[in-house]
Amino acid sequence: MTNPQVQRTHELMLNAAGSLLSAGGPEAVTHLRVAEESGVARATVYRHWSTRADILLDLLRRGANLSLDPPSGDLALEERVTGVLEAFAAALRSEGGRTLSAMIGLAEWDEEVFNALERMTEFGPRILRRLLAAGVDDGELVQGTDVDMLADRLIGPLYLRRLLYHDDLTDGYVGRLASVTLAPHLVS
Amino acid sequence: MTNPQVQRTHELMLNAAGSLLSAGGPEAVTHLRVAEESGVARATVYRHWSTRADILLDLLRRGANLSLDPPSGDLALEERVTGVLEAFAAALRSEGGRTLSAMIGLAEWDEEVFNALERMTEFGPRILRRLLAAGVDDGELVQGTDVDMLADRLIGPLYLRRLLYHDDLTDGYVGRLASVTLAPHLVS
């Protein structure tokens, strides 16, 4: 729908849902509260989303638009990787981390949520894998490097610290992680 | 309470809650359904846990009793680490993974859940860190190895694949992960 009225109410409600999610978690996102918080009639909330999961999915999709800029090509591979990981860490530090926490639990039992989550989260790793694959082609990384696993090994610790430990993802940590993980695979 | 009647109903209800969580996620664990599923009066469920989070917390505590056996001392460090990681992966593959998924979202907004989750999840990494620290002391790992980060780098990818990608944690993957991550830090 391109109807501006629809877009307006939709955005109003989605903003309210975002506040509710951020403040009280997924359970706080109810049709009633979204209606109250956004000043929209309850029936309208149902017209846009029939279930709570649909609201959260939409929220997730909107949050997925955090675009990680591909790094400039004239830096050394380690700097480019570090740049991507720092942008990734920044996304996890922001509201994206909270949304992600909420979604992981839902995705376990709702395939639709899982697919949406996959689309959101595969974006960072994909850039990283491409970067690493290019590094192998260019001879910056040793031949035979398992690019997929290397990407897991760079990203996994970030998720671990953010989602499970609730630790800050400082740039220092990210830099050391990139450095120590990449080092054995760098040529020269 | 040591009252056997209390223990009996408590266990009945927890088992029911476990089934509900496993089948339908955290949202499916309601006082009413736990009562129905366990054949206990609804009021009794409230008497044991006043909120849903309390039920899930108890479930989490019970699940936390998965004890990872410390590996036998006469293996090479890489084999011992691989053993710990495989036990860890097995725990994530089982119901523990589902419970964990559910808890991550709750822990984001409920400090009590977070603390319980921390107690449950720190167990594996602690064994691993101790193993790695011993490796440094024994000279099997190079001096100056960042043991905490090395543990993150070994565990992070497992969580990433299980919680976000819903991938199987095969022993092959775990072995390769341990091998490629440890290799640069091994002396010999």
Next chain:
DNA sequence: CACATATGATACACTATGTCTCATCTAAGT
């Protein structure tokens, strides 16, 4: 301006929550 569509307001039946009361059952001590 007229029409289509979205929204607001309200009603209804239903599920779940959280608290309360009182009768009944169970466990433990005498």
Next chain:
DNA sequence: ACTTAGATGAGACATAGTGTATCATATGTG
């Protein structure tokens, strides 16, 4: 065996949220 404290069962009650439906009103578009 008797008694008593504590736990449970059964049910009532007010409240929050769900999901659907209806109809008047407001908004956007041709």
